Amino acid sequence: MLDSILLKAPVYLLVFVRCFALIMTLPMxxxxxxxxxxxxxxxxxxxxxxxxxIDTSAYxxxxxxxxxxxxxxxxxxxxxxxxxxxxxxFISIIFAAFSAxxxxxxxxxxxxxxxxxxxLSQVENPLMGQFFNLVAMLVFMQTHWFQRLFxxxxxxxxxxxxxxxxxxxxxxxxxxxxxxxxxxFSDALVIALPVMGTLFLITVCxxxxxKAAPQMNLLSEGFPIMILVAFTIIALxxxxxxxxxxxxxxxxxxxxxxxxxTISGGV
Numbered sequence: 001m002l003d004s005i006l007l008k009a010p011v012y013l014l015v016f017v018r019c020f021a022l023i024m025t026l027p028m029x030x031x032x033x034x035x036x037x038x039x040x041x042x043x044x045x046x047x048x049x050x051x052x053x054i055d056t057s058a059y060x061x062x063x064x065x066x067x068x069x070x071x072x073x074x075x076x077x078x079x080x081x082x083x084x085x086x087x088x089x090f091i092s093i094i095f096a097a098f099s100a101x102x103x104x105x106x107x108x109x110x111x112x113x114x115x116x117x118x119x120l121s122q123v124e125n126p127l128m129g130q131f132f133n134l135v136a137m138l139v140f141m142q143t144h145w146f147q148r149l150f151x152x153x154x155x156x157x158x159x160x161x162x163x164x165x166x167x168x169x170x171x172x173x174x175x176x177x178x179x180x181x182x183x184x185f186s187d188a189l190v191i192a193l194p195v196m197g198t199l200f201l202i203t204v205c206x207x208x209x210x211k212a213a214p215q216m217n218l219l220s221e222g223f224p225i226m227i228l229v230a231f232t233i234i235a236l237x238x239x240x241x242x243x244x245x246x247x248x249x250x251x252x253x254x255x256x257x258x259x260x261x262t263i264s265g266g267v
Contacts, residue, residue, distance in 0.1 A: 016047040021081040025088025054158040093180045098136040101191035102129030139245045
């Protein structure tokens, strides 16, 4: 196996670049706390195991004896890196939907000011957004979607998509990413809408009671009530939320596989 890698070092580097770009854009591996040496090592091992099970004949006409120093080979490297970034960015969009749902809830609960640096999303995120992000990561790992991404999705991408097809399918890729961003907000609203609707009714009732009896000062008591009700609804709805997480990952991977099939089939 090592001899074949040495003989086909330019092709192995193409595989490595796609794996490394995917790792650098995934939510868990893109953290600054993760060692760069570990990321390079993981990408190298992934490329080592994938290299023997993929068909790289599409690159043969473009990699000659001096292919490693040609401009065409450099463009192939850029294309492979772009494919890895697209895959990792799409997975990040799925996780961003859960984080956005937590931000919607935090704003309605009055916890929008309670924000800190989120290591997973690498942005300032309210506590509820971090909570949903951690739950999504646990579901992602527990339901073996992590293995499906590397063992299934990445290998499938090599068999159906290469850097040469990126130049002829840029419109399809743009539409795919725009639809993913649209689904981000729709999924976030689906997750947060039950709690947001309940808290909105509590706010309306509190405002009416305050107008009817100003001496009660219910607005100051409304924040603890909304926080308690919100956490109660989240605890009761957590099985349904986790089921929605699983279906979101399933639909996301299905859409990604359909994109690969569409680009490779040219339809």
